[in-house]
Amino acid sequence: MTDPLPQGATIGILGGGQLGRMLSVAASRLGLRCHVFEPGAEPPAGHVADAVTTAGYDDTAALEAFAASVDVITYEFENIPTEALDVLQALRPIRPGREALRVSQDRLTEKTFLTDLGLRTAPFADITDAASLKQALEVIGAPAILKTRRFGYDGKGQARISSPDEAETALAEMNGAPAILEGFVEFSCEVSVIAARSADGSVACFDPGENIHREGILRTTTVPARLSASQRTDAVLLAAQILNALNYVGVMGVELFVTPQGLLVNEIAPRVHNSGHWTQNGCTIDQFEQHIRAVANWPLGDGSRYADVQMENLIGDDLDKLPELAKESDVAIHLYGKAAVKPGRKMGHVNRIIRG
Amino acid sequence: MTDPLPQGATIGILGGGQLGRMLSVAASRLGLRCHVFEPGAEPPAGHVADAVTTAGYDDTAALEAFAASVDVITYEFENIPTEALDVLQALRPIRPGREALRVSQDRLTEKTFLTDLGLRTAPFADITDAASLKQALEVIGAPAILKTRRFGYDGKGQARISSPDEAETALAEMNGAPAILEGFVEFSCEVSVIAARSADGSVACFDPGENIHREGILRTTTVPARLSASQRTDAVLLAAQILNALNYVGVMGVELFVTPQGLLVNEIAPRVHNSGHWTQNGCTIDQFEQHIRAVANWPLGDGSRYADVQMENLIGDDLDKLPELAKESDVAIHLYGKAAVKPGRKMGHVNRIIRG
Numbered sequence: 001m002t003d004p005l006p007q008g009a010t011i012g013i014l015g016g017g018q019l020g021r022m023l024s025v026a027a028s029r030l031g032l033r034c035h036v037f038e039p040g041a042e043p044p045a046g047h048v049a050d051a052v053t054t055a056g057y058d059d060t061a062a063l064e065a066f067a068a069s070v071d072v073i074t075y076e077f078e079n080i081p082t083e084a085l086d087v088l089q090a091l092r093p094i095r096p097g098r099e100a101l102r103v104s105q106d107r108l109t110e111k112t113f114l115t116d117l118g119l120r121t122a123p124f125a126d127i128t129d130a131a132s133l134k135q136a137l138e139v140i141g142a143p144a145i146l147k148t149r150r151f152g153y154d155g156k157g158q159a160r161i162s163s164p165d166e167a168e169t170a171l172a173e174m175n176g177a178p179a180i181l182e183g184f185v186e187f188s189c190e191v192s193v194i195a196a197r198s199a200d201g202s203v204a205c206f207d208p209g210e211n212i213h214r215e216g217i218l219r220t221t222t223v224p225a226r227l228s229a230s231q232r233t234d235a236v237l238l239a240a241q242i243l244n245a246l247n248y249v250g251v252m253g254v255e256l257f258v259t260p261q262g263l264l265v266n267e268i269a270p271r272v273h274n275s276g277h278w279t280q281n282g283c284t285i286d287q288f289e290q291h292i293r294a295v296a297n298w299p300l301g302d303g304s305r306y307a308d309v310q311m312e313n314l315i316g317d318d319l320d321k322l323p324e325l326a327k328e329s330d331v332a333i334h335l336y337g338k339a340a341v342k343p344g345r346k347m348g349h350v351n352r353i354i355r356g
Numbered sequence: 357m358t359d360p361l362p363q364g365a366t367i368g369i370l371g372g373g374q375l376g377r378m379l380s381v382a383a384s385r386l387g388l389r390c391h392v393f394e395p396g397a398e399p400p401a402g403h404v405a406d407a408v409t410t411a412g413y414d415d416t417a418a419l420e421a422f423a424a425s426v427d428v429i430t431y432e433f434e435n436i437p438t439e440a441l442d443v444l445q446a447l448r449p450i451r452p453g454r455e456a457l458r459v460s461q462d463r464l465t466e467k468t469f470l471t472d473l474g475l476r477t478a479p480f481a482d483i484t485d486a487a488s489l490k491q492a493l494e495v496i497g498a499p500a501i502l503k504t505r506r507f508g509y510d511g512k513g514q515a516r517i518s519s520p521d522e523a524e525t526a527l528a529e530m531n532g533a534p535a536i537l538e539g540f541v542e543f544s545c546e547v548s549v550i551a552a553r554s555a556d557g558s559v560a561c562f563d564p565g566e567n568i569h570r571e572g573i574l575r576t577t578t579v580p581a582r583l584s585a586s587q588r589t590d591a592v593l594l595a596a597q598i599l600n601a602l603n604y605v606g607v608m609g610v611e612l613f614v615t616p617q618g619l620l621v622n623e624i625a626p627r628v629h630n631s632g633h634w635t636q637n638g639c640t641i642d643q644f645e646q647h648i649r650a651v652a653n654w655p656l657g658d659g660s661r662y663a664d665v666q667m668e669n670l671i672g673d674d675l676d677k678l679p680e681l682a683k684e685s686d687v688a689i690h691l692y693g694k695a696a697v698k699p700g701r702k703m704g705h706v707n708r709i710i711r712g
Contacts, residue, residue, distance in 0.1 A: 004679070007703075008695045025381050028404045031691030031704065048384045048404040284637060284688050284709060293682075302685040306663065306709070323360070326649075329658040332640050335387030339364045347363075348387065353640060353662070 005296035007031040012070030016043025018336035019076035019272050024049045026288035037066045044336045057084040067091035074295045078104045078270050079151050095295045096250040100270035106149045107180045120264045123183035137164050140183040146170045148177040187257035191225045193239040194276035196251045196290040196300050204300045205236045211275050221275040221311045234263055251291035278311040281332045281351035308354035316343045361652035363387040368426030372399025374692035375432035375628050380405045382644035393422045400692045413440040423447035430651045434460045434626050435507050451651045452606040456626035462505045463536045476620045479539035493520050496539040502526045504533040543613035547581045549595040550632035552607045552646040552656050560656045561592045567631050577631045577667045590619055607647035634667040637688045637707035664710035672699045
């Protein structure tokens with residue numbers, strides 16, 4: 001076990017979006033600095049970072065200079081090119097480690113990993129061509145969703161198949177990318193466990209939150225979720241099992257379906273997660289600080305919940321609601337500093353304290 | 357009334373210490389950026405600011421370039437040279453305004469302003485030489501404290517006079533600077549009101565906190581303070597009176613002595629204040645965001661208190677307690693990223709949630 005990162009040490013963050021932005025703010029509370037690596041111009045995380053490198057993930061010299069300037073590397077998104085990780089890993093520790101990225105970068109690998117652990121997922125099948133899709137539809141049935149194995153987020157790279165005659169069109173939408181067919185699951189609700197694990201193997205989970213999606217994008221997370229005591233325990237134990245199996249260091253988002261037959265794992269994200277934003281106003285230590293603590297070899301903090309909270313994403317022109325939201329009681333605003341409003345773009349979120 | 361600052365606008369902050377650091381973090385939540393102006397190298401606020409100018413307050417070109425790059429200017433300390441303010445004010449609004457700075461930069465002007473408002477302070481007298489000091493001591497009595505009128509903080513520029521024969525030594529310690537003699541006041545406790553006023557004249561006060569000082573430096577602030585309901589109301593009304601009289605925009609710290617004869621004003625600070633740090637973990641909107649909201653023409657936020665909190669400063673080698681503090685429940689750590697530990701230097705603070 002290495003020592004905790006000292007005052008003034010620097011954490012490198014791959015990705016400069018809102019998650020990197022809020023990670024950098026959390027790091028500052030612990031006296032740590034952040035250096036953000038981001039290909040796009042004007043990254044939101046750059047406004048509150050000590051340093052920003054604007055370069056592509058294929059720019060080996062920039063990656064090497066970035067790694068040399070930091071003490072440890074973490075990331076705000078899972079789709080980091082393998083070649084970039086190879087360059088960085090030779091120079092500095094990457095937390096969470098490569099195994100979590102390998103597993104979560106590919107939907108098929110992820111689902112196989114989960115079922116190998118004895119956990120349950122929606123039915124799925126590897127799709128390589130029209131024949132395997134036809135066969136999978138016979139087993140899984142329609143409706144089902146065809147998804148690219150890699151690089152999907154917020155509902156992108158997905159095609160719904162309502163009946164077998166839509167299979168061909170859906171497959172064409174994958175543009176030849178390796179794909180996975182997932183069956184639908186009847187669930188009463190979707191919940192997330194935001195779980196953290198430190199290098200010494202300690203695990204701490206935030207109270208599960210209940211998620212509502214619309215058009216493939218998370219809209220609200222509410223805590224407490226409508227779960228029985230035993231479901232709550234199951235959810236937390238299941239998340240801990242995943243983190244332990246990966247020898248994970250950091251925060252992970254684990255999305256679960258609540259079904260009459262028990263909890264199914266929908267998806268895991270090896271990073272802080274949108275469904276954990278409520279922790280900023282519901283806990284003494286939020287998910288961002290918890291992640292920084294784990295990555296910096298600090299002890300995990302006290303993530304116990306002191307308030308009921310509803311997190312609501314501000315998407316696209318939801319930002320027009322800002323003047324009203326700013327006047328409301330019990331509403332904490334968290335904006336991402338993105339200049340351009342686009343439909344479907346996450347511009348910020350609010351955490352609403354729910355009084356009993 | 358001008359419009360609220362839009363997403364991506366920039367607030368200029370004079371001073372790059374821990375207060376500027378926490379202001380910049382608060383600004384990021386509202387989608388705003390900060391540009392820090394600070395003569396010293398490696399300012400703590402720079403780790404979380406969008407831009408930093410390292411230049412002296414006599415560097416007119418640097419001040420002009422700074423002003424040109426921001427939408428509005430605020431500050432984290434009151435002792436800004438008048439000449440620098442003149443340069444800046446010609447280019448951008450400064451909030452809080454000049455009158456608050458003029459009053460609070462000089463202990464004599466401040467005390468006169470307060471008594472002119474009908475508020476009570478400790479007895480005081482203008483000291484220009486040995487004769488005026490002798491006369492003042494006859495009226496006020498010993499023990500008393502001789503203080504420089506300007507540039508004092510954390511107990512610096514002060515000399516205690518326990519009996520009249522110490523007058524000469526105390527006066528010598530002022531190095532010829534204009535001074536003020538202040539009498540001691542018997543008080544049961546010292547409390548702070550952190551008050552905010554927006555450009556439209558709305559005032560919002562946080563719940564008063566009770567302060568403990570040691571060696572002239574704030575050690576702890578505890579909320580709720582031990583005040584009766586009427587003392588609490590008096591404290592808040594008195595603070596509001598001060599802000600209104602100054603046509604103030606922003607957050608002000610108002611330190612009060614609680615005495616058997618009522619509340620006396622100890623001192624005012626036209627900025628966010630150490631005794632308001634508890635708001636970070638006791639309120640939905642903390643003092644830093646409240647200040648940014650006022651300065652940026654946003655509506656003031658909901659500063660109602662949801663928890664009992666004790667803020668404790670980490671001074672000098674208090675930082676050695678960090679490994680233990682990091683493991684404690686209900687403790688939120690806020691460090692300032694200062695590389696060098698020095699005796700008496702504020703390195704950070706913790707907010708401890710007090711469970712009922």
